[in-house]
Amino acid sequence: MAIIKSLSDQVYEYVFHRIKIGKIAVGDKIDEAELIKELGISRTPIREALIQMTSDNLLENVPRKGFFVKSVDEVEMQECFAVIAQLDAYAMELAMPNIEKDHISRMTTAVDKMSLAISKADEDMYYDWEEEFHTVYREACGNKVLTNMIRELTRKAFRSEAFTKNTATKKDYWEIVNGDHAALVEAVERRDIEAAKRCLRKHWTE
Incomplete structure (x- = not known):
């Protein structure tokens, strides 16, 4: 059964995605009025999402100033x-x-699809399909606590990467990362658990 996300959850994902691809940078203020205009919804679900992002340590709520994107150190x-x-x-x-x-x-x-996105330098497309890629096996693992932990940590880590690389550098980076994705698929096709686990450890740490 498909999970229906609340408006605030959708806002959360929208804002996080824009942070992840560098449309909203570390230190930037979240423009609530602009979100209302872009998403065509009321302020309430937007405020709920930003408060939740603050609770998740992604944003900082500065009194009388608004919500700002937090950074983490290297x-x-x-x-x-x-x-x-x-x-x-x-x-x-x-x-x-x-x-x-x-x-x-x-x-x-x-x-x-990620290879196609790389050739087009399409960040939105690349990250959408990257999320789909990792979602496939995480959902198949059957452990929601585990997948929630991974999601929370990736949100925190990717926020601080800031994705300030120029387009050429990003292209090289994406090609390397997508090579990891392809290697993982090959390991899964062989049903080689240890090789698949090695691929993922390399993917995240090298």
Whole structure:
């Protein structure tokens, strides 16, 4: 059964996505009026989302000034990725017995779509398909606590990466990362759990 997300959840994901792709930078103020205009909704769900993002340590609520994107230092970011690597590898270990041809097909499609996005330098497309790629096996792992932990940590880590690389550098970076994705699909196709776990650890820490 499909999960219907609340308006505030949708706002949360929208704002986070814009932070992730660099449309809203670390230190920037969140323009609530602009969000109301862009999303065509009232202030209430927007405020609820921003308060939740503050609770999740993604934003800072400065009295009488508004909500600002928080940063984390390089050490904290690397610590996040190190933990994500272990959790994601465990998610794959749990998922492997449940993965079927449809899962592999979805992951393969995501890799192909990311390659297309790279060729077009389309950030929105790339990150949408990257999220789909990782969602496939995380959902198959069947452990919501684990997947929620991974989601929270990736939000924290990717916020601080800031994605300030220029387009050429991003293209090189994405190609390397998508190579990791392709290698993971190959390991999953072979049903090689240890190789798949190694791929994920490398993906997050190198």
